[in-house]
Amino acid sequence: MRKRMALLAGVLLFVWALSACGTGGGQKSASGGGDSTASGGSSAGAGSSTTTIKLTLFDRFLETDADGSVIAHRQMIEEFKKEHPNVEISEESLQDATYKTKIKALAAGQELPDVFEMIGSDAEMFLNNNLIKPINEFLESDPEWKDGFIPSTLNDFTINGVVTGAPLTMLTTSLVYYNKAIFDEVGIEKFPETWDEFLSAIETLKANGYIPIALGNKDKWVAESCILSALGDRYTGTEWFYNLKNRQGAKFTDQPFVDALAALQELGMAGAFNSDVNSIDNGQHKALYYNKKAAMFIEGDWAISVLAMEAPQDVLENTRLAILPSVNGGAGSPAASSGGAAWSIAINANLEGEKLEMALELVKKLTSPEKARVMAEHNSVAATKTPDYDESKVVPLFKEYLDLSDRIALSPIYDAHLPPAVIETMNNGLQALIIQAITPEQLAQDIQKTFEELT
């Protein structure tokens, strides 16, 4: 009997705790609303020092990652907490693929966090559903902040004149990382400049027992974001892409795009990739490169800082950068690679008053020149213009990247621009394409069909 009473008491206590949490939350949000009106009447200083403002922040900056952007992010958050002791940030960081899913699920339930990282392709959907706050007026009222951004990054997040989020990084998603020592060993003197040279280099590497290009496409976005985005542009040219995106006549079934798909399949058929391409991920494909089993891998500039942290010293020293070679008869520039501001930081549309003010402060902190400097010193490029930084801290590879990026133009990253449904079809199709389970023509038709069904 006593046991049962104890159990009952326990259950009651639990229920009480739950209900207390519920009302607590309710009160807080109510008082939050009250604050904003109160601070309008009286002086804001007194109000802000006594009440705590709670902000939720969702991002992909996992503490376990070695990326320069993560290190800079952590540092900015720490500083922000010191500068604003009355703001309580509850942050949730998730791994890339998980994050994309979670944000979509939260958006569907209209429970997006106050401040969160947003990929370009989600922006339009979020905006149409009034889930995010346009930041135009905030940018206009703070010219210093606005001028800090590299202008093209803001364009990547402008939809019909509305700026949807503050760009975080300036990415190049398609860079070829190759091991110079391996190239020397098999007798390839310089990185191939034409497609034919590229294919023969692959042949040579294969004959010498190396995996020519390590590719881990299990998460499906790598082949599309890091290879096809750039390869496609070689064939179609950038104009075609915007023409297509704005539905002005261009189609995925147009010959140049089909040619691009065929070229990717050609790589697959030539045995350029490891045979388990669809069951390992991009972390594992870098492992193949570190172990000198593979001579190249293709990924974005974020891999530089990962390499700087993870790669064995000799591999890091021998690593050089290149972009995909030119193709036969393509309409695009051979001196281009896919890039832009793929990710931004967005503000929930429901924020008002002080909470909005603080959220805005946080966003500004996360896109500050100071952050750009920390990122640069850890081999990463922010979406804001980088102030002078300590060059002795960076690896030579990073300087090589900065040189390279000065010489090339940026073409659109497919998954930062196209609707999620199209990307889904494309990503799935590319897995099948590389292992010759589908023809380029068929895949082009599938993607076009998905694209047309969206209207």
Added chain:
Amino acid sequence: MEKKLQSPKWTTIYGFLLPGILLYLFIVLVPLAVAVYFSFFKWSGGLNKDFIGLHNYVQLLQDRKFWFSFRNNLIITLLSIVGQLGIAFALAVVLQSRWIRFREFHRTVLFLPVVLPAVVVGFIWNLIYSQHYGILNGLLDSLHLEGWIRPWLDNPKIVIYSVTVPIIWQWIGLYLIIFLAALQNIPEEIYEAAEIDGATGLRKVFSITLPLMYNTLKVAVMLCISGNMKIFDSIYVMTGGGPGISSTVMAQYAYTTSFGQFSFGYGSAISIGMIIISLGLILLSRRLMGGRAFE
């Protein structure tokens, strides 16, 4: 006193049932109803919804990908009925026999995979299948069976079988326990009588054991069908439905449609389609198995 015990007040009955019913209502029935509601809309999440009636269902009937993933579910289910139930039955009979040692130990070990989260199972088997470091290819190599080495999760022709093996492996233990319980209910005297009549080994299994646990078998088949129609997690971890869509099952298709493409309306329609198909298959299995009377 006795009478009172036999028929408690209806308030007592429902009072005790209420917590369970409420839970069930909120985690099963309400979401189900909401899904049915959503399936009539074209909805990409957020505020805007367009009512489009049965259009999603019309689309579903013509959707090649949906029927392809249904085919994958069917393959997994059929292999599981044969693999899980067959192996579990054989093991149960062996474990029940007199000469077996360490009975408890075997039972525990065989049941162990059941309590593993499907995600863990997925990761374990991912490592087993791994092309370069996997134990499976390593084993084949050391046995000089190089010709058998395959990219197990990368070949669209075999991937669906590769992902079925872990599912079978994981759930054998569950059916083993169910079958063991059923076996223990068969009176020893029947076997003794049969032995006096000269029945041995397999004869006893097919003439006594199987008929007497036929009802349990029916339940097991039903569990197996319903379990495999909604299978998702271990496959998602191992291949993510790839390469392409070759190992995509219905639940994964509903998931990617909803959360990959933002088509929540159509995603809901797929889920409802899944329920209808699963119920249909279970009814079919009952009809088929009920038609043969062993008793």
